Amino acid sequence: FNLVSNDAGVSSLVFSGFVCPGPYNPLVKVKNYGTTALSSVTVSWSVNGVTQPDTAVTFTVALNQYQEGIVTLSSYTLSSTAYYNFKCWTKQPNASADGNARNDTFKLNNITTSFVGTYTIGSPGNYPSFNAALAALTAKGICGPVVFNVNPGTYTERLVIPVIPGASATNTITFRGTNQSTVKITYAGSTTTLITTILFNGADYITFRNMTIQNTGATYSSAVYLIGQADYNTI
Numbered sequence: 001f002n003l004v005s006n007d008a009g010v011s012s013l014v015f016s017g018f019v020c021p022g023p024y025n026p027l028v029k030v031k032n033y034g035t036t037a038l039s040s041v042t043v044s045w046s047v048n049g050v051t052q053p054d055t056a057v058t059f060t061v062a063l064n065q066y067q068e069g070i071v072t073l074s075s076y077t078l079s080s081t082a083y084y085n086f087k088c089w090t091k092q093p094n095a096s097a098d099g100n101a102r103n104d105t106f107k108l109n110n111i112t113t114s115f116v117g118t119y120t121i122g123s124p125g126n127y128p129s130f131n132a133a134l135a136a137l138t139a140k141g142i143c144g145p146v147v148f149n150v151n152p153g154t155y156t157e158r159l160v161i162p163v164i165p166g167a168s169a170t171n172t173i174t175f176r177g178t179n180q181s182t183v184k185i186t187y188a189g190s191t192t193t194l195i196t197t198i199l200f201n202g203a204d205y206i207t208f209r210n211m212t213i214q215n216t217g218a219t220y221s222s223a224v225y226l227i228g229q230a231d232y233n234t235i
Helices: 130-141
Strands: 007-014 022-024 029-030 036-049 051-061 068-072 076-078 082-093 104-111 115-121 143-150 153-156 160-162 175-177 183-188 196-201 207-209 212-215 224-229
Touching: 007 036, 007 082, 029 051, 036 068, 051 068, 068 175, 068 196, 115 130, 130 143, 130 160, 183 196, 196 212, 212 224
Parallel strands: 115 143, 143 175, 153 183, 160 196, 175 207, 183 212, 196 224
Antiparallel strands: 007 029, 022 076, 029 068, 036 051, 036 082, 082 104
16 A cells, blocks of 8 residues: 555554543544654544544654554543443544545444442342342443442342452442341252352452342252452452
8 A cells, every 4th residue: 555644543442441430531542654753633533423522632742653642532421321332533634634544543332331339239220130230240340339239039049250350459349238138149059060159259359248148959058159269258
């Protein structure tokens, strides 16, 4: 292909994977594909198809060919329930027409915020079961302390809790029932590999409080196992 003088593009959206709900300033990497050093560029972007305000930037040190620079876009407020499709593209490199539009644009779809705050398990609630909440936790991670209030009921399910991304001594996860007589997690162990109701498999900083954890297996019966260096958990 033929190199051109002024040619910029967005090479990636810098996304850590742990973004809390609320104001968010996306960071994008702008790359100079042109033969002329890139001193200025405008970045356009949209969220779920809605165009956002342009960001015009002048680089303190011009980007030579194939060098990248970070550009901070304007603030956008993320909710805790929606999914977002980001599209970013460059225009007017060095206040000139872009010589190659094919490398201008970068897309990142299905971005969602990580957990922070209080949620509910059971009906009515955010998640119908413990396993539904755990699946979401594993997929999204956490970016602050998280509490799941558990509605009264008997939850017949086996929980296997892996490492939850973002969990720490500060960012803890608490499953909180109303009391031991109204909230119960129960499972019938059947083999040596399916012996326990709750298996902490490397999970850290998780608390189960104010509920009964039961296993009704006749031969293979254990309420809780901790393996894989599962630490700092409270029951």
